[in-house]
Structure formats: structure tokens, C-alpha cells
Amino acid sequence: MAIETPLKGFIGESIKRKEDDRFIRGKGNYVDDIVLPGMLHMAILRSPFAHARIHSIDTTAAQALPGVVAVVTGKLLEQHKLAWMPTLSGDTQAVLATDKVRFQGQEVACVIATDPYVARDALPLIDVGYEVLPAVVDPSKALEPGAPVIRDEKEGQTSNHIYHWEAGNKGKTDDAFAKADRVVSLETFYPRCHPSPVETCGIVADVNPATGHATLYMTSQAPHAHRTLFAIVAGLPEQNIRIVSPDIGGGFGNKVPIYPGYVVATAASLLIGKPVKWVEDRSENLISTGFARDFHMKGEMAMRNDGRILGIRVKLLSDNGAFYADAQPTKFRAGLFHIVTGSYDIPAAHVVADGAYTNKAPGGVAYRCSFRVTEASYLIERLVETAAIELDQDPAELRVKNFIQPDQFPYKSATGFEYDSGQYEKALRLALDKVGYDELRKEQAEKRKKGELMGIGIASFTEVVGAGPGKHYDIAGLRMFDSAELRVHPTGKAILKLGVKSQGQGHETTFAQIVTEELGIPAADVEVQEGDTDNTPYGLGTYASRSTPVGGAATAMVSRKLRDKAKKIAAHLLEASEADIDFDHGKFFVRGSPSKSKTIQDVAFAAYTNLPDGMEAGLEGVTYYDPPNMTFPFGTYLVVVDIDRGTGQVKVRRMVAVDDCGVRINPMIVEGQIHGGLAEGFGIAFMELITFDEEGNCLGSNFTDYLLPTSWETPKFETYETVTPSPHHPIGAKGVGESATVGSPAAFVNAVIDAVGHLGIKNIDMPVTSDKVWTALKEAGAAE
Amino acid sequence: MLPAPFDYHAPETTEETLALLDQLGDEGKVLAGGQSLIPMLKLRFASPGHLIDINRVQGLDFLDERDATLRIGPLFRHKAAERSSLLASRYPVMAEAARQVADPIIRNRGTIGGSLAHADPAGDWGSVMLAMDAEFVLRSKGGSRNVKARDFFSGPFGTTLQPNELLAEIHIPATRGRSGGAYMKLERKVGDFATVGVAVHLQMDDGKVRSAGIGLTAVGPQNIKAEKAEAALRGQALDDATIKEAAALAAAAADPTSDQRGSVEYKRNVVRVFTERGLKRARDRAREGARG
Numbered sequence A: 001m002a003i004e005t006p007l008k009g010f011i012g013e014s015i016k017r018k019e020d021d022r023f024i025r026g027k028g029n030y031v032d033d034i035v036l037p038g039m040l041h042m043a044i045l046r047s048p049f050a051h052a053r054i055h056s057i058d059t060t061a062a063q064a065l066p067g068v069v070a071v072v073t074g075k076l077l078e079q080h081k082l083a084w085m086p087t088l089s090g091d092t093q094a095v096l097a098t099d100k101v102r103f104q105g106q107e108v109a110c111v112i113a114t115d116p117y118v119a120r121d122a123l124p125l126i127d128v129g130y131e132v133l134p135a136v137v138d139p140s141k142a143l144e145p146g147a148p149v150i151r152d153e154k155e156g157q158t159s160n161h162i163y164h165w166e167a168g169n170k171g172k173t174d175d176a177f178a179k180a181d182r183v184v185s186l187e188t189f190y191p192r193c194h195p196s197p198v199e200t201c202g203i204v205a206d207v208n209p210a211t212g213h214a215t216l217y218m219t220s221q222a223p224h225a226h227r228t229l230f231a232i233v234a235g236l237p238e239q240n241i242r243i244v245s246p247d248i249g250g251g252f253g254n255k256v257p258i259y260p261g262y263v264v265a266t267a268a269s270l271l272i273g274k275p276v277k278w279v280e281d282r283s284e285n286l287i288s289t290g291f292a293r294d295f296h297m298k299g300e301m302a303m304r305n306d307g308r309i310l311g312i313r314v315k316l317l318s319d320n321g322a323f324y325a326d327a328q329p330t331k332f333r334a335g336l337f338h339i340v341t342g343s344y345d346i347p348a349a350h351v352v353a354d355g356a357y358t359n360k361a362p363g364g365v366a367y368r369c370s371f372r373v374t375e376a377s378y379l380i381e382r383l384v385e386t387a388a389i390e391l392d393q394d395p396a397e398l399r400v401k402n403f404i405q406p407d408q409f410p411y412k413s414a415t416g417f418e419y420d421s422g423q424y425e426k427a428l429r430l431a432l433d434k435v436g437y438d439e440l441r442k443e444q445a446e447k448r449k450k451g452e453l454m455g456i457g458i459a460s461f462t463e464v465v466g467a468g469p470g471k472h473y474d475i476a477g478l479r480m481f482d483s484a485e486l487r488v489h490p491t492g493k494a495i496l497k498l499g500v501k502s503q504g505q506g507h508e509t510t511f512a513q514i515v516t517e518e519l520g521i522p523a524a525d526v527e528v529q530e531g532d533t534d535n536t537p538y539g540l541g542t543y544a545s546r547s548t549p550v551g552g553a554a555t556a557m558v559s560r561k562l563r564d565k566a567k568k569i570a571a572h573l574l575e576a577s578e579a580d581i582d583f584d585h586g587k588f589f590v591r592g593s594p595s596k597s598k599t600i601q602d603v604a605f606a607a608y609t610n611l612p613d614g615m616e617a618g619l620e621g622v623t624y625y626d627p628p629n630m631t632f633p634f635g636t637y638l639v640v641v642d643i644d645r646g647t648g649q650v651k652v653r654r655m656v657a658v659d660d661c662g663v664r665i666n667p668m669i670v671e672g673q674i675h676g677g678l679a680e681g682f683g684i685a686f687m688e689l690i691t692f693d694e695e696g697n698c699l700g701s702n703f704t705d706y707l708l709p710t711s712w713e714t715p716k717f718e719t720y721e722t723v724t725p726s727p728h729h730p731i732g733a734k735g736v737g738e739s740a741t742v743g744s745p746a747a748f749v750n751a752v753i754d755a756v757g758h759l760g761i762k763n764i765d766m767p768v769t770s771d772k773v774w775t776a777l778k779e780a781g782a783a784e
Numbered sequence B: 001m002l003p004a005p006f007d008y009h010a011p012e013t014t015e016e017t018l019a020l021l022d023q024l025g026d027e028g029k030v031l032a033g034g035q036s037l038i039p040m041l042k043l044r045f046a047s048p049g050h051l052i053d054i055n056r057v058q059g060l061d062f063l064d065e066r067d068a069t070l071r072i073g074p075l076f077r078h079k080a081a082e083r084s085s086l087l088a089s090r091y092p093v094m095a096e097a098a099r100q101v102a103d104p105i106i107r108n109r110g111t112i113g114g115s116l117a118h119a120d121p122a123g124d125w126g127s128v129m130l131a132m133d134a135e136f137v138l139r140s141k142g143g144s145r146n147v148k149a150r151d152f153f154s155g156p157f158g159t160t161l162q163p164n165e166l167l168a169e170i171h172i173p174a175t176r177g178r179s180g181g182a183y184m185k186l187e188r189k190v191g192d193f194a195t196v197g198v199a200v201h202l203q204m205d206d207g208k209v210r211s212a213g214i215g216l217t218a219v220g221p222q223n224i225k226a227e228k229a230e231a232a233l234r235g236q237a238l239d240d241a242t243i244k245e246a247a248a249l250a251a252a253a254a255d256p257t258s259d260q261r262g263s264v265e266y267k268r269n270v271v272r273v274f275t276e277r278g279l280k281r282a283r284d285r286a287r288e289g290a291r292g
């Protein structure tokens, strides 16, 4: 007998997360928990220099250390054509350096040993002869003629320029600027930050020497795509590769790329014939794996004096590090930055982007973001704040004046997106109401008279998530559909298998609830499986808020497929015509006589025991869903800050968040996603930073330098919702995993600028640290 | 983060500890709370051959006030300082510092003695000890000597502690009369070392300052005793002008460097602002507080 729970898990019900039972008791199964017989351990020797030529690598002493099984260098990999690998942006990346090292922390050699301590002890015994070269750390300088060429191994590469990309319409935008009463501009830098999941990256590679089958337990947000890439890179037959992504302790984009450590561990297992484990430590994660942002932005808005925005022009320079390894759809070289028109009806837009190589770690992953949507949202929301100050208009009313109106949807943006739905003013008004905006403005005016600094910051963001329609969106050629396979067993219990992969987002609950909604099977009876490529249908994985928009849609569609068949079986059981059968919350009944009914469980049993003539047995199906469009979640975040003029410290007094992600499947999980995202947005706004000195030394290589907010300093979040369903998604849901990281940094910074704008302070780049605030106040003559 | 190999010793008496220290010399390191030493080992900034874990030695976690002296044992932990009602009522600078050191998890294990021996210029306890004019009892197999806090620190992570010595006891003159104190700390987040810290300890007689102690954290190669500022306060009534002057002198005593936490100018300003605010807070506490 199943235990009766009060909530079955229909859409809108905040049932507890099914996966938490094991997580909160410490019973999860992560890569580092995996121990295989005879397993060896790998440690990586990394470059101490940002840019240096390698003259020699002597591994003799390391090899002689008892317990060391092998030392792998680039030379060895070269013999197997594995010294270089492709990146997700069509560039190449060194697996182990052969000619030069190009960033501090780059992988140079690997030690395989019987014990992880021995592997680590052997690293300093490897003697590498380096000739230090000048480091290139500033992307503008990297593009100057005569700058040392970082990627001199690439044929035809004579500079550090990577790509040039444009979106929108230059002519129309120039016209808009010609007609403008004034131009509002802002130059800002979105600094390099890092996803820093609690669990770092790792692999246990187990290549069976007898069969050649490779089982790779990997911290992967995209196991299927990784399997295909492994097949291509390593030349292994794809049917012999099984990637298992077990429980994952946070990804945030960090576990989308393939890292050298995965490749070397796999090669080592293949060559040695034993399983090899590699789990990086915190510093390795911070200095070498996918960072985010590092985006220099110049934005201009053409404005009428009444506050209408006529056009926007943006010039971007991205610092991509030593290898162009952005994880993003192939067609979009600067990700989806062209969503920069945001929530506003801006008739003309033009975006120009260039990328530069520097001697820094590669990456450019979307840290809790749909491919540079964060940067775009930050820029437009900061520009609107700048406009409000310069035009001396209320920033809320200025937004209202420019919002895309509800009757304009579907709305075609100047850069080519078709927004699905939105009610921007409604979300903004709710936030203003909840925070008590008018009162706060009065208080601010009073305080200002006394010389006290208080600010109210707004961000009314719009995201574009859920990549994506196959004809526009692919990663390394793989179209960005996703899949769901549903098997309903005779007793009415089900297994749902997905191509996406949870890293903490609660998939085991959310996707079960979609099945509950569509078929009436209680969520407790739906087992959700993900991450094992031998056992789940192909999909592109979880990042860019795509799981619910794509995998969730696939789940609804496959459930409906099964429901159609179930209806036929129900008609057979009820001896009625299929056309007369209605379905409601797990019950099939004959229209007009609700007492004559069969449950989904009855029908499932019949699917294996009592079928209509000619029908195939079973109640199973699979769907590959190619979304017709992206989804466009939105909301308004409102932040109130007080600033200490003596120390420059910013205290966040209030944070009100109104999110609209369409239909909420499990509101508690949605709330959790928003809380986490707001905390990360707070961290990015005020403390997270990876920076480099002039020699290219990384200054953010551990958690005493790379600061993450804890529950102590994170403000209390007051969260609210509006619900504007996505018209094209089967259950009206939009992605929500990233709204808060995308939208909130601008709200925090706008609050600071709102407090000090009247002193002539126009911008303070993130992270907004107390010393930067104090210095700005001092320059404005307003510091204590 | 895997440390290099080491041998581990767990003595059960102070005598055994001192004998091991004597025998192992440079190669032996005392393990107290481990909250500085273990990270150093894991980062391989240090790789001593031997760890001498003193956590099994009984009776080293004391705090008591007798014979006009507050005595603290080497295993007295940050958490115990945070919770002590004695410190909260009579030594507010210590109570206030305790709850701002690191984060709650580190405070559960880390010790005041370990902090002082580690001598991180950004450590909070050194400034508190300088402000309170503490004295340290350093014991070795052969004997024992007392060193004033102001003579103990010698540059970043440097002290006069010898490899064969144990910091066996901390002595602080017990407060008399009306006293008050404050610890002001600017940190970027909870668990962060100070960008700037200022310890203030005041003892008053009839509305005038009998003694004032000011210690500065993270603004020089070691914790700094702002002696000129202290002298400027002695014998004075604590009006705002006197406080301002002392704050300026404390700022002048600071010798910070520019780094990711802030510029020289910024840090110096925070010293000034914090000294001013700290003195006011300590003054108010001395007025409100009971006579000792």
C-alpha cells in the first residue's frame, strides 16, 4: 500500500522535494563518493606563470616516488592526438601544454598514483623548464598591434582578436540617435566572476581493458552532449562510452565544458587499464575552470527629453582568456547579449562585439545565466538608472514610460527576438507597492537634508531562456531539443527519464509533478532518472534555464501521448466510445456519468492485461521536444540601501523581488531558485571577483580572496509573484533558475548609485566594495 | 588540498609537550585549534615534520580572574570567549572581538593562544592584547619567561616565541574602576579577516581617563599599539575634541598597504573613523557600566 500524502503533486502544489530525503541525510552519491576496485588517483601540475615557453619537462624524480604509476605529459598525449581538444565555441584548447603555457593554473602534467596524497607529493618533483614571456592581461592592450600573440600555434592567427559579431540594425540606430534630444551613456565593466559550485569538478574514468567500454562518472551538466564530444575527441566508438552524472553539488554553468582533467583521466585509464579518479580542489576550480562575464561594455541610449528611449547602441569587448571556450549556441558569438533592449519598447538597436585572447583562464560560461543575458540585463538596467538621474525623472516612472505593453505581445524586438508574453508594469507596481516606494522616497529626501545616504534601486529585467528552437540554437552542431521517456508500469507507478540533468534544481520533484498534472499519477509514484547516458534519452542538458522550458515541455508532451492511449484503453474498459471519455485529475469517466470511471492505475494495469483488440501492449513513450520559441521570464527587483559615509559600507536594508516565470509548478522550489539566485546576485554585486595582477597572477584563487556571501550577510528577501503564462509552452511555464542572478546585480548597484547620484557619482563598477564607495564619496567631497 | 606527510604526537601533560618541543625543535609545531595551522598545511605553505597536538592536555582551557589578573589558558577557544559572561560584563573589548573573529565554525575550534602565536597582522586578538596591555607566559622545558604583548610581535607572522616554547598563559591586568571597551571591525563578509580593526580599552577615574589602550588590526606588518593616541587620552575627560585628536593620532600610527581590501588612504581613514566611534562606544559603556 502506498502511503497516503495529502498532496499528490499537481501543478501549483508545494510538495517537499523528493531528492532532499537523501541529501539532507548526507546520503547523496557524488563523483568523489565513487570508489572502484583498483582505482588510481590523479593530480595535476599547473603552470605558475601566465605566459611562458616550455623548454623541457623532466618527470624522472616524480616517476621514482613510490606509489607513482605514471606521469602524463603533453608529449605523451600528442602521440595519441590528444594534446589539444576542441572547445564549445569551435576553438581549440590545450589538454596538457606542449609548447607554451597561456594562463596561470594551466594543466602541464598529470601524476597517476595509488594514493591521492602520493599523487600530490609527486607534483613538485616534476621539473619544468620555463622561459617566462610577457603576459597579456588587458583585453584592449591585447588587441593593440605588437601585443605578444598568445595563440601563435594557430595557423593564420597573427593577433589576439577572436571574433567580431554584430546584432540589430546600424542604419536604423544611427537614425534614432540623429533624432534624439540627448544621448545617455555608460561605460561599465562586468568583472570576471566564478560559478564556484560547492562540489568542484571531477571524474572517475573506468575504461574496461577487456571490452574497451568506457564508463565515465563525471560532474556533467550535459552528459549526452559530453558523450558525443568524447567520441569525437578521443575517437572512441560512441556506443562504448557511457557517461554517468551522479548527484551533482551545484553547477551554475561550471560543469558545462569538458575540462582537460576529464580527458587525461580517461586517457590514463585507457592506457593503464585501471579506473582513475580526479577531483580538483577549490583553488584548481577557481583558477582553471569556466569563469563567467569579464565583459567591457559601452552603452548609449538615444532619448527624447520626455524620457522615451528611441534607440540603443552597444560596443562590447569580451576577455575570453587563452582559449575561446564560451559555452554558447554556435550562431551567437556574444551569447544572447542582444536581448539588451530588455523590457523596453526600443525601436532601434545595434550591438557590436569583439573578443580578445588574454593570458587568463578560458571559460566564459554562463554563471547562472542564459548566455550573456546577465550582462545585457545589467547594462540596460544601469543605463535606465543613468537616464533617470540625468533627466531628473523617477526611475520607476521612466521605466513605465518605456515598457513593452501587454497588448504588444508577441513582441518583435529590434534585435530579432520574439518575446512570448509579459506584463512588466504589473510586476513593477507590485514591487513598488510592497516596498512602500513613495514613503521611502520621502524618507530619502529627509535623510539627504541631514547628509545621510540612502538609495532605492530598481531593475525591471527580462530574460530569454529555454534554448532553443533547433533551427537557431545548437551547441557544437547539436540542436538544442530535449527529451523525456515515460514508462508507466502495470501497478500504475512510473519512471520518467530525461535528457536534462539536475544539479540541485529539484528535477526529481518538478518533473514528477508535470506527470502528476497530465496523468494523475501521484508524484511520489513517479521516479525521475537523469544523468546516465545508457539509460536516458538524448538531450542537451541543464543550463541556461532550459530544463523546464524544454525538458519540462517534453515531459508534458510524452505524458499527453500516453494519456491519449490510456483514453482508448479506458473507453475499452468502460465499454464506451473514446469520444465520450473525459479525463480529470487521474480519472477517466464517461461524460455525463461520472460514477462510471477508471483510474489511471486501472488503465495502466489494463495496458498489460486487458487491451482492446489490435492495440500494442504497454504504456510507454518518448518525446523529443523542439521548442517553437524561447521563453521570456521577467520581474522587478527593488533594493533599499543605507551607506556609511565614514567607511563606505553599503547596508542592504530591504530587497523586494517580484518574479514572473509563468506557471509555477512547485512554488516552493521556484522560491528556492529565486532565493539562491538573489544571494548570488548579491555576491556578484558586492564581493565576488577574480582579478589578475600585471604578471597575470590570479588574485582570486581561494575563498579568502574570492568572496561568496553566506547567510550572515545576505539580506532578507521579500518575494512576490505575478503569473503570465508562456503561450507556447505546454503548461505555460518559463525558466526560473537564473532570473534572480540575471536581474538582481543591477538592482543592487542602482540602489547605491541612487544614493550617491546627486553627488555627481555616475557609476561604481562591481563588485561595489566599501573602499570603492568611500573613494567615490571622497572624490565627490562627501566622505566622512 | 592535501598536506605533505607529517608525524603526529598527542601528549597528555604540559611537561610531555615541553619535552617534545625541546626534542623536535624547528620540526615540531604545536597544534591547538588547527584553524590556521591546518590551512597552512593543506596549502603546503608549511610542512613541519611533526605536529604536537595539545588538545588532550587537561586544564589548558581556563579563564579566571584573580590577584588583579585575568588569566587565559592556551586552549581557551574563541567560542568560549564569545560566551563568557565575565568577559561580556567586564572586558567588552574581548567579548566584542570574540564574536567578530572568523565565523562560528572556526570559533568553535580556534584558540586565542593559537591566534597570538600565529601572529597574523590581520588577526584580531593581537590588537586586543595590545590595547589591554597583556603579558604572555612562555614556557619551555628549561624554564619560563614573561613577555609583554608590545614586545611579543615582530613583523608578519613573527613573534619572539622560540621553537621550544609553549605560549602557556595570557595575563591581562584586571580592570579597576569604571571601564569600557569596544572592538570595531570592518570585514567584507562574515569569516573574513579584517580590512581594518580597532580595539579600544578604557579605564576611567572620576570622569577622566586613567588608562587608554588602542590596538590596530591589519594596518601594518603586525598588530600596532597606537601609543601616541593612548597618551593623548590619558588624564583627559573624553570630550569629542579629545576623541577626534586621538583618532587622528591612531590613523597616523597605522601603516597599511594597498590591496584588494582597499587603498592606504581608505584604510587609514577607517582607522580614524573607527577609533572615534570605538572611543565613544567605550566611553558610553564606561559611564553605564558597574564599577569594578
Ligand SMILES: Cc1cc2nc3c(=O)[nH]c(=O)nc-3n(C[C@H](O)[C@H](O)[C@H](O)COP(=O)(O)OP(=O)(O)OC[C@H]3O[C@@H](n4cnc5c(N)ncnc54)[C@H](O)[C@@H]3O)c2cc1C
Binding pocket: B029, B030, B031, B032, B033, B034, B035, B036, B037, B038, B039, B074, B100, B101, B102, B103, B106, B109, B110, B111, B112, B113, B114, B115, B116, B117, B118, B122, B123, B124, B125, B161, B165, B166, B167, B168, B191, B192, B193, B194
Ligand atoms: C577562514 C578563516 C577565517 C579566519 N578569520 C579570522 C579573523 O577574522 N580574525 C582572526 O583573528 N583570526 C581568524 N582566523 C584564524 C583563527 O582565529 C585561528 O583559529 C587562529 O589564528 C589560530 O588559532 P588556533 O588555535 O586555530 O591555532 P593553530 O592553527 O592550531 O596554530 C596556529 C599557529 O600557532 C602555533 N600555536 C598554537 N598554539 C600555540 C601555543 N599554545 N604555543 C605555541 N605555539 C602555538 C601553532 O604551532 C601554529 O603555528 C581565521 C581562520 C580561518 C581559517
